[in-house]
Amino acid sequence: MLKKLLFAVVGLCLAGLLAAVVFWKALDWYGNQPMIGPGSADSLEFTIAQGESMTGVADSLAKSGWLHYPKLFVLLAKIEKAAGAIHAGDYLIPAGITHRDLLKVFTSGQVRYYNVTLVEGHTLKEVMAALNQHEKLSSPMDHEALQALYKSLEIAGNPEGLFYPDTYFFQANASVESILRRAYQRMDTVLHEEWEKRAEGLPYQSPYEALIMASLVEKETGVPYERGEIAGVFVRRLEKGMRLQTDPTVIYGLGDRYKGNISRQMLRDATPYNTYVIKGLPPTPIAMAGREAIHAALHPEDGQSLYFVAKGDGTHYFSKTLAEHNRAVRQYQIEQRRENYRSTVEAQ
Incomplete structure (x- = not known):
């Protein structure tokens, strides 16, 4: 009787081990499968909100038609220790990326960058119109906010020309003020570099x-x-x-x-x-x-x-x-x- 019980226990353990191996292999196979967008889509613009969980990310990807078996994706993320390490931001997900590689993208913070160009010869009025209307910049600045910025930068009088024309890259929801501060500092640097080499x-x-x-x-x-x-x-x-x-x-x-x-x-x-x-x-x-x-x-x-x-x-x-x-x-x-x-x- 004891021998039969022992064989039964061993058999259950072996079956459980075999099931675990099969499941592990299946999950590993799933992790290496490419993501394919619906129809002819070759990429997906995707946003992870600040504080969003991996479950929420998986559900959003599933709703977009880019992810099958979202619970498996969440399980893979937990095993890969990625569930709590994702970075908020905008991503451009290419068709063909594997589930595992996508997790690496989310955890490495390879967020999408946008840009805005301050054009040479434009006035500050034209610059502010471009910045305040940019769909990926946040916190448009009105007259009062601008005056507060000028005061913090110790700009007295007309600020025209004090911001450097260039292309500035930023993550989604960067503030208009952050671009202006960078442009102001850049102008200060360039002007003094050129002044030192003047004729x-x-x-x-x-x-x-x-x-x-x-x-x-x-x-x-x-x-x-x-x-x-x-x-x-x-x-x-x-x-x-x-x-x-x-x-x-x-x-x-x-x-x-x-x-x-x-x-x-x-x-x-x-x-x-x-x-x-x-x-x-x-x-x-x-x-x-x-x-x-x-x-x-x-x-x-x-x-x-x-x-x-x-x-x-x-x-x-x-x-x-x-x-x-x-x-x-x-x-x-x-x-x-x-x-x-x-x-x-x-x-x-």
């Missing part, structure tokens, strides 16, 4: 004045090879006591009054930014300037040109004398005039 004899008293000049260069041309020459014209005009007479400063000073055309009366408007009226640089930058424009402002090209006029193809014609400039104006602004042509630096 000698420039008519700037501070890096900030160089930044103002860089913003003028940025607004005047999008052609890289012209930046140094444009900066050279402006620097020579400053040194000779000539007014800069550049339309972008007039437009900036007009604000919302500018509707697409500059009248003669606007050129006579005594705003602090009207360089047809004031001498020297405007009081602040008029847009965001990139490193190339800053470098050009600090390394203006030598030459004798004091004027330039838009040719209508994105480039400019540079002149040494007023007579030569007037001939160029007639050629490019009158005889071959196209829509939106205008001389950007006019006679005194």
Whole structure:
């Protein structure tokens, strides 16, 4: 009797062991199976909320049609010690990834990054519109929030131009403020790096004045090879006591009054930014300037040109004398005039 009982116990143990081995093998097989999206989907944008459990993740994947047997997925996660180690965030799950590899993605925090580009030549108003409307950025900033940010950054006066134009990467739900803080710090770093390598004899008293000049260069041309020459014209005009007479400063000073055309009366408007009226640089930058424009402002090209006029193809014609400039104006602004042509630096 005892022998039969012993054989029965051994048999049950062996059966249990065999069942465990089979189950383990089946779970291992499941872990190595590829995930296939419904239909022709080749990837899934998936979000794990802060504090979400592995059960919740598995249920969401199952509802999307990307996961079969969610309870097995949760069990696999527990055995792989992944259940309590997942990272919140957005993920882009490719079709064909195995269940086990997906768990590795969730636990390693390979979250999806998004980006926003602050464009060279854009004003702070345009920047804020882009940031506040970005669907993956949180906490849009109103006037009051911006003022609080400027105070914390110790920005006094107009903050125009103090944020660096670049592409910034972030995780979903990063705040608008976090991007602005990064852009502010980046501008401070780039400006001082370029200031330390500046040419000698420039008519700037501070890096900030160089930044103002860089913003003028940025607004005047999008052609890289012209930046140094444009900066050279402006620097020579400053040194000779000539007014800069550049339309972008007039437009900036007009604000919302500018509707697409500059009248003669606007050129006579005594705003602090009207360089047809004031001498020297405007009081602040008029847009965001990139490193190339800053470098050009600090390394203006030598030459004798004091004027330039838009040719209508994105480039400019540079002149040494007023007579030569007037001939160029007639050629490019009158005889071959196209829509939106205008001389950007006019006679005194």
